[in-house]
Amino acid sequence: MSKMIFDYIIEEKLPFMWCEGCGNGIILKSIAKAMADLDLDPKNVVVVTGIGCWGKADDYLKTNSLHVTHGRALASATGVKAVNPNLKVLALLGDGDGVTIGGNHFIHAARRNIDITAIISNNFNYGMTGGQYSGTTPEKSFTSTSRYGAIEPPFDICELAKAAGAPYVARATVYHVNLLEKYIKAAIAKKGFSVVDVINICPTYYGRLNKMKSAVEMMEWLRDNSTTKQDEGNIYDNKFAIGEFINIEKPDFSTKYAEIQKIAKEKILRMEQDLGGR
Amino acid sequence: MKENVKFLQGNEACLEGALKAGAKFYAGYPITPSSEIAELASLKMPAVGGVYIQMEDELASMAALVGASMAGAKAFTATSGPGFSLMQENLGLAIMTEAPCVVINVQRSGPSTGLATKPAQADIMQARWGTHGDHAIIALYPSSVQECYDLMITAFNFAEKYRTPVVFLSDEIIGHMREKVVLHDDIPVIDREYPRVPKEEYKPYDPSENKVPPMAYFGSEYIFHASSSMHDETGFPNNSPKNADKVIRRLWRKIYDNEDEIIITKTFETDDADILIIACGASARASREALNILRAEGIKVGLLQLNTIWPFADKKVKELSDRVKAIIVPEMNLGQIINEVKRVVGNKPTYGVNKVDSTIIEPHEIIDCIKEVLDNV
Numbered sequence: 001m002s003k004m005i006f007d008y009i010i011e012e013k014l015p016f017m018w019c020e021g022c023g024n025g026i027i028l029k030s031i032a033k034a035m036a037d038l039d040l041d042p043k044n045v046v047v048v049t050g051i052g053c054w055g056k057a058d059d060y061l062k063t064n065s066l067h068v069t070h071g072r073a074l075a076s077a078t079g080v081k082a083v084n085p086n087l088k089v090l091a092l093l094g095d096g097d098g099v100t101i102g103g104n105h106f107i108h109a110a111r112r113n114i115d116i117t118a119i120i121s122n123n124f125n126y127g128m129t130g131g132q133y134s135g136t137t138p139e140k141s142f143t144s145t146s147r148y149g150a151i152e153p154p155f156d157i158c159e160l161a162k163a164a165g166a167p168y169v170a171r172a173t174v175y176h177v178n179l180l181e182k183y184i185k186a187a188i189a190k191k192g193f194s195v196v197d198v199i200n201i202c203p204t205y206y207g208r209l210n211k212m213k214s215a216v217e218m219m220e221w222l223r224d225n226s227t228t229k230q231d232e233g234n235i236y237d238n239k240f241a242i243g244e245f246i247n248i249e250k251p252d253f254s255t256k257y258a259e260i261q262k263i264a265k266e267k268i269l270r271m272e273q274d275l276g277g278r
Numbered sequence: 279m280k281e282n283v284k285f286l287q288g289n290e291a292c293l294e295g296a297l298k299a300g301a302k303f304y305a306g307y308p309i310t311p312s313s314e315i316a317e318l319a320s321l322k323m324p325a326v327g328g329v330y331i332q333m334e335d336e337l338a339s340m341a342a343l344v345g346a347s348m349a350g351a352k353a354f355t356a357t358s359g360p361g362f363s364l365m366q367e368n369l370g371l372a373i374m375t376e377a378p379c380v381v382i383n384v385q386r387s388g389p390s391t392g393l394a395t396k397p398a399q400a401d402i403m404q405a406r407w408g409t410h411g412d413h414a415i416i417a418l419y420p421s422s423v424q425e426c427y428d429l430m431i432t433a434f435n436f437a438e439k440y441r442t443p444v445v446f447l448s449d450e451i452i453g454h455m456r457e458k459v460v461l462h463d464d465i466p467v468i469d470r471e472y473p474r475v476p477k478e479e480y481k482p483y484d485p486s487e488n489k490v491p492p493m494a495y496f497g498s499e500y501i502f503h504a505s506s507s508m509h510d511e512t513g514f515p516n517n518s519p520k521n522a523d524k525v526i527r528r529l530w531r532k533i534y535d536n537e538d539e540i541i542i543t544k545t546f547e548t549d550d551a552d553i554l555i556i557a558c559g560a561s562a563r564a565s566r567e568a569l570n571i572l573r574a575e576g577i578k579v580g581l582l583q584l585n586t587i588w589p590f591a592d593k594k595v596k597e598l599s600d601r602v603k604a605i606i607v608p609e610m611n612l613g614q615i616i617n618e619v620k621r622v623v624g625n626k627p628t629y630g631v632n633k634v635d636s637t638i639i640e641p642h643e644i645i646d647c648i649k650e651v652l653d654n655v
Binding site: 065078082105269 | 302303305321322323324325327329331333334335337338339341342343344345346347348349350351353367368370371375496497498499500501502503504505506507514515
């Protein structure tokens, strides 16, 4: 019998704790749908989350899950995957966990190409703690700690992931649900470190403080400011280029480490034989 | 059967002990004076089907240990002061998620970068209280290369039995000195208790009678959720006052109710002692030499060597202190063990030999202190 969304989401726990108009529910449903399409066995799936609104996604999952400290989800996920490469490991990261406090772990997970899927809920602020600015907050926008307008430019998460070496990098928005589902499925199926930057809406904080009066208005903002023409995208101008930026084959950490294990076994065995055994 | 006798550095013996205990995952970042452990781990872990991974920093290393432990591996790392400081938050993660693992801190002179290649014993209180919040911790500390091996296996056993991180203190002297060590084969190795309930009924934090929940692993038939947040037996968040009280006290009692097993000490000639030395690590070695010299002069000195630092050996210290005139506590710090001793022994005269110039306490410094105490007592 084929899998359904509620094979991965605990239906009894609905409604989600997220605000009205938050896009997290859309992202979580897309993830569940992707897992169902890929017919993943929940007991072989481990979802690692950090702290924040998106970090609470694990409360709703029927898979294994590990809710860790802020910024360190990718590091814990690396430990899980390295011990058992047969597990399907996802990391659910907000803009903080993903590229601010978690920035160092993000670039190294990409660099070492550990087979983990990072799905980033990017809503341009720290919602859970009251809407402070993050590493992706657009310059000049207003947040609870940039009340005169932010003066720091944001990261382009996709450029960061590409530069760090990730073999699969894509961006969608919570408005473009079909693309979102497609990219999440491809990212999960991909062997290697895959990143989906999901532009999300936070009507309670970012939207309200930047004069977008409703979730609907924010969705229209996503619709009107996204482009599939990747060279027309400009994160500094709130122009979101959506699509798959990179999709290449690259041997992942665990595959290469299995080779190391083989070599090490032979070498140590030879060493012990030379020493006349124990 | 031929004994496996080697001449090893303390750090090397730590690694051999970890291998014997069945360690299959090492994540760390090199730091003097512990880097030899990382280098040997990188060589030997893959040979036994384990994984060595150099994480980008110590925060990531400790986080990776928790993930690896949840995936079923016996996991460990090695560091020194600056790295140990970075690991504190995720040590708390390991405590809250009840993730068995071992964290080696080969202590060096601080604070901060300090003197990277020189010894100290100044992380004693940090091992107890470095991570925030109410928590219990087990910390062990060898005084010889043999103990580096034996006690490391014990550290892993405690981690597995009590589902807790264990801090394994060492210092630059113990870590780098070379001594004969017998790599015993027949030391019992304990594995975490696996659940036995039907998988639909499994609650990952439902404690058995000894307050330690049986532990499944990611990928087993048991699906589970683990969290840094305050949670109940299901592993999912629970913010009720009743639950918070229950969990915090269970995590505490999990260790303290078992302290009789966890507290390991060695005594040297304490039966008829007038003066008791209490010491650990490299200072215990100097204390033993001081004891030998003074005994030869007819002065009745005894030594209580602490191999378990936390929980503190309250009962043993009280028992031995009742019989003596004074207690001497030599430490390569300005006084950390001594405060615990004083807490236990009350009015019994207690004196420290405190050296913080980054060199080892020498036997004559302990002897001089004892002779001065005897003149005045």
